[in-house]
Amino acid sequence: MMGKPRIAVHKFASCDGCQLAFLNMGPELLELANHVEIVHFVEAGMVAPDAEVDIAFVEGSVSTEEDIERIHAIRKLSKQVITIGACAGSGGLQALRNLADGEQWLNELYPQPQYIQSLNNTHPVKNYIKVDFEVWGCPVNTEQIKQVVTSLLQGASPLQSKDKLCLECKRQQRVCTLVVAPAAGVSSEKNENQQTACLGPITAAGCGALCPSVGRACYGCYGLADNAESAALARRFEGLGLVSKAIAQKLLLFHSHEEALRQAAENTAETQEASNGQ
Ligand code: SF4
Ligand code: SF4
Ligand code: SF4
Secondary structure, three states: OOOOOOOEEEEEEEOOOHHHHHOOOOHHHHHHHHHHHEEEEEEEEEEEOOOOOEEEEEOOEEEOHHHHHHHHHHHHEEEEEEEEEEHHOOOOHHHHHHHHOOHHHHHOOOOOOOOOOOOOEEOOOOHOOOOOOOEEOOOOOHHHHHHHHHHOOOOOOOEEEEEEEHHHHOOOOOOOOOOOOOOOOOOOOOOOOOOOOOOOOHOOOOOOOOOOHOOOOOOOOOEEEEOOHHHHHHHHHHHHOOOHHHHHHHHHOOOOOOHHHHHHHHHHHHHHHHHOOO
């Protein structure tokens, strides 16, 4: 890169939480400004959406026709496109509407739905353009952003572990809440006498096993790990007594676009339906 690399931070359908990873750098954001030129970052006051940049960070999912045009334009203007957060990586929580009837929701929630222009489904950025790297989390944190920017400034490709979260959890010598009920007084997704339906076995490591460290189940915000055995985990959740709808909600909370997870959810529903009919 000649001169200071130019950076943009773009927002799509999202809560803005991942952009805060930049603002939360505090004084280090000023230091970063010594090495890069931040040309577009509305939340920080720089507005130049049509500027050509070396790196475009994109937060949020694609949810409108205008979003589709804008994400294609960003791709043309940017040497590298990096998504930040589960919304951009997988559609995020708002992609839950993909599992329902979007039009019905619009009609039920808004008094004048005819003024709402949105796609029936919401999509991860990679459904529309080539993405050079995905930073996962809900939200991503400042350390992840610093690592990515530092790697790129040094001409190296950023890395994210695709090991399973369970490895990170066991390295910290945590008691597995999928196997052993959390101690009384420690929060659990079900109740204090039952194991939690933790997505750690199929989720990528990197967060420090944040949720299991406080007795809560992982809900998958760091994206899928390599070799994720989602069907086997769905069967384990059945063993905990979860009905197929609850299992589907778990598996698809962040990842409704992942075919393997949709398949695992559908298989569980079919198996439970068949055994209920016996
Ligand atoms: S990934 Fe989470 S924190 Fe980031 S923008 Fe989406 S909802 Fe907000
Ligand atoms: S991440 Fe979840 S399933 Fe994996 S070891 Fe930790 S508590 Fe158990
Ligand atoms: S434990 Fe799971 S849900 Fe919690 S922060 Fe880590 S990846 Fe996200």
